Amino acid sequence: MNVENLLIEIGTEELPPKSLAKLASNFAQNIEKAFTESEFSFSSVTWYATPRRLAVSVLQLAEMQNDRIVEVRGPAVTVAFDASGNPTPAAIGWAKSNGIKISNTTRLKTDKGEWLYYKGTEKGLAVSQLISTIVDKALATLPIPKPMKWGSNTIQFIRPIHTVTMVYGKKLVSGKVFGIESSRTILAHRFMGPKSFVLNCADDYLQDLKNNFVIADFTQRKELIRQQIQDAAAKENAVADMNDELLEEVASLVEWPVALVASFDESFLAVPKEALIYTMKGDQKYFPLLDSAGNLKSRFIFISNIESSKPELVISGNEKVIRPRLADAEFFFNTDKKHTLESRLESLDTILFQKQLGSLLDKTKRIANLASSIAQSLGADAELAHRAGMLSKTDLMTNMVMEFPDVQGIMGMYYATIDGENSEVATALNEQYMPRFSGDSLPQSPISISLAIADKIDTLVGIFGIGQVPKGDKDPFALRRAAIGLLRIIVDKNLPIDLEIVVEASISTFGDKVQMSGLKQAVVDFVLARFKAWYLEQGIEIDVIQAVSEIRPTRPADFAARVQAITLFKNNPAAITLAAANKRVANILAKNPVNDFNTIDSRLLKESAEQDLVNALEATEAKLEGLLGNGDYNGALENLAKLRGPIDDFFENVMVMADEQDIRNNRLHILSRLRALFLSCGDISLLSQQA
Structure with a gap:
């Protein structure tokens, strides 16, 4: 089967910069999902985006869908044919809706009866037969809060569409997307070079655009801007104030980035730097420059969308633009100082x-x-x-x-x-x-x-x-x-x-x-x-969080201390055994609630294992009183871990639900005290029992 790379590009008016990357990535996800569901084989899907285009490249895409085995069960034979053996309307309707002939069907016998049955192979369709529908649907389901119409079209999209290009290998795929016929025409840079060019091969897309002053790879363009800014700042012996959000927005505004350095009047530095930085970054999308001490310099970097033969004119124009904005900030500052807070x-x-x-x-x-x-x-x-x-x-x-x-x-x-x-x-x-x-x-x-x-x-x-x-x-x-x-x-x-x-x-x-x-x-x-x-x-693992949440400590610092301690405790070899034992205790007490659980009658301790557990329990309670008072949950849990042996012996050798009611109640009191001890740090019974 023939395999080629597919290039899809939608050429538009300038797209909203803050949503450009999201639109492009969603477009690619929709295309990938559609080809997967349509059972085309391909290796990967990559998206490209500039202010004037959304594009998707599908690599190693098979020209044809995979053939499918089709199995369809029809109506019961008893209702599919009349007494004369002729197909009934039920059988005819089923066959027609599935595009098959009754003469090509067989019978499927089950323990519930006999049914009409068809099994065959459905030939796959070509990319060229499905691509327009796939792209239409992929665009129509993009997250666009306010779509618009243009011209006499009834079609809506985020911005007017001018060109549609679908090239499979070297072949132009004909078809319409949003009413626009696919062609080889690709919009070039708006100001530099020719207005458009012809794409002969899908594999040439990125290089052809670069030859026409457009860097289509969004990530590459963004990193190029970052590097240009860093290089320009280094020449100024300064550090550029930039963040990823601003970089992404600027990358969404230009197709051929060129970093230039401009300046403003030093008198504006009397205004708090944060106000100046805000207006430069927020309003103008400029990158302020700071000295080694973090002080604002009267220089800034901006990204031009053209490579001008006279960059000084571009610089001068941006300096004229920023001056009134800084003057506004200066005026507001001087005016505000006249009145106290x-x-x-x-x-x-x-x-x-x-x-x-x-x-x-x-x-x-x-x-x-x-x-x-x-x-x-x-x-x-x-x-x-x-x-x-x-x-x-x-x-x-x-x-x-x-x-x-x-x-x-x-x-x-x-x-x-x-x-x-x-x-x-x-x-x-x-x-x-x-x-x-x-x-x-x-x-x-x-x-x-x-x-x-x-x-x-x-x-x-x-x-x-x-x-x-x-x-x-x-x-x-x-x-x-x-x-x-x-x-x-x-x-x-x-x-x-x-x-x-x-x-x-x-x-x-x-x-x-x-x-x-x-x-x-x-x-x-x-x-x-x-x-x-x-x-x-x-x-942090969810069971640890649940163990602490269950006892609802309302001091956040205490909550955090318990989480840290239980996270460490969970690695203790005794943790899983104690968690299981604690869960067993909780289940027993849930079915047999007791009152006055602090009362343990030593005279009713008949087995050595229960006497040993009570002794260990009382010793641990005494130690934990001071540890818990100091918030030392690590120490508390370390001491609780030492109860593993006595607890194991107790459950192995003692019948909690003894026939004698007083002995049974006394043993339930032991478990209540034990349960309360474990809840002092968190509900250990909720810890996962995975090793």
């Missing part, structure tokens, strides 16, 4: 936080009181925490933050410093939002920590309190992110914070604004549930 406090009452929860001023007052309480519990300055809380949202009313929302908190820190506020208060205004994203830094000072926790708890309690619980993937108030951030802070800093206490304190600040029944438990359970996703990402 404290003077803006009352204006927060004009901004609604949430209809049922009041204004930002209401939230500010709640945060301030809660932050003060948390700081006191941590041994930090409660008055400074309260001050930080009262100023925490005031920078939202500044011109700078209204224009550039991403610098909230950061500008609060700068303005607080200018106002002469305590340095810890100023720092807390920035760090209150940490961690802003996965992997972000955490607040450092006790005041910052108190404010960050208070802000997150207030949002969680408030939104839960009005019944706006996250459902599915809908989480408009980012409560999951707030909960994980809360856990990260408490666990990383090993803070002695009990969620039940801090949530209850937060609830009290709302007055009658929150009415949800069982609010405290709902919020605490929601936060604790985030441990599962967090720990699974770290490679």
Whole structure:
């Protein structure tokens, strides 16, 4: 069978840069799925994307589908033929719907009767017969939130389509996609070289485009941009401020990247660097340059989409573009400095936080009181925490933050410093939002920590309190992110914070604004549930997480300590045996509940194995009291492991459910004490019994 590479390209108007890679990869996945389901053999599928094209290459694609063995069972023979032996409408309809002749059928005999039956070979179709339908469907099912129409077409897509190219080896595959006939015409670079060229062979696609100033491989283009930026920054003795998200967006904006360096007036450096960096990266897609100390330089890198014979003109044009944006930032900064943050406090009452929860001023007052309480519990300055809380949202009313929302908190820190506020208060205004994203830094000072926790708890309690619980993937108030951030802070800093206490304190600040029944438990359970996703990402096994979750420790730092200890304990040779024994104990007690489990009557210990277990149990309880009090779960579990021998002997030599009721109850009391001991660290019975 003939095997060739297939190239599919859809030439369009400029595609949305933030969704380009997602569109292209989904297009490739849809194509791959379609060829797999259609039973074509191929080796791999690769996607390409530029601002003006989505393309897929299918390597080593067979020209024909594999032949299929078709087996179809029809109606029962008794209803397939009439008394004269002629086919009934039931048989005729079945044969017609399956494209077969009744004369080609046989009989299938089973213990339930005899049936019409057909078995044959269905010849595979050629790529050329199916490709248009496959591509049409692959494009139609792309994740496009707002498709558009163009011209007189009724067809919708994310952008107008100009060309469709489907080339199998050297052969043009004819057919229409979204009403456009397949051709060999490939759009070249919009400004450099010819407007289009003819693709003679699928294997020539990447090189032909490169010869026409288009780098079609998205990953290659992105890495080329990264390297160009690094090389340009090195020549400037600087480091470029770039992240993967910005690199990907810029790679989605250009087809032939050329890195150039431009500059701006040094007087703008008097403005906080974060505001300047935000406008350069966010608005202009530029890459700011920093010196070795992290200070912003008055130079930046931008990526041009043309290789100009006069690059100085391109540079000059970009310098003219950035100047008014930086001038705006400078104006906002100088204007904002004329008013203190404290003077803006009352204006927060004009901004609604949430209809049922009041204004930002209401939230500010709640945060301030809660932050003060948390700081006191941590041994930090409660008055400074309260001050930080009262100023925490005031920078939202500044011109700078209204224009550039991403610098909230950061500008609060700068303005607080200018106002002469305590340095810890100023720092807390920035760090209150940490961690802003996965992997972000955490607040450092006790005041910052108190404010960050208070802000997150207030949002969680408030939104839960009005019944706006996250459902599915809908989480408009980012409560999951707030909960994980809360856990990260408490666990990383090993803070002695009990969620039940801090949530209850937060609830009290709302007055009658929150009415949800069982609010405290709902919020605490929601936060604790985030441990599962967090720990699974770290490679912690699910049974370990469940073992700790089952006993619901409400101090996150304590929860984390138990997880670490049980993870280590699981590697202990005694762990599996003890887990099985603990599960056996739990099952027995579930069927035979006992009261007053602390009471063990030594006079009723008839067997040496039960006496040995009681002795070991009491000795272990004495040791664990101090270990658990100090949070030494590793030590506690090491001592529990020593019970393996006495427990094994007990179950091997003692009948728990003795005929004498007093002896039976006494032995159940032993098991209750044993169960309580194991639950002191986590529910060991939930550990997997795999070796």
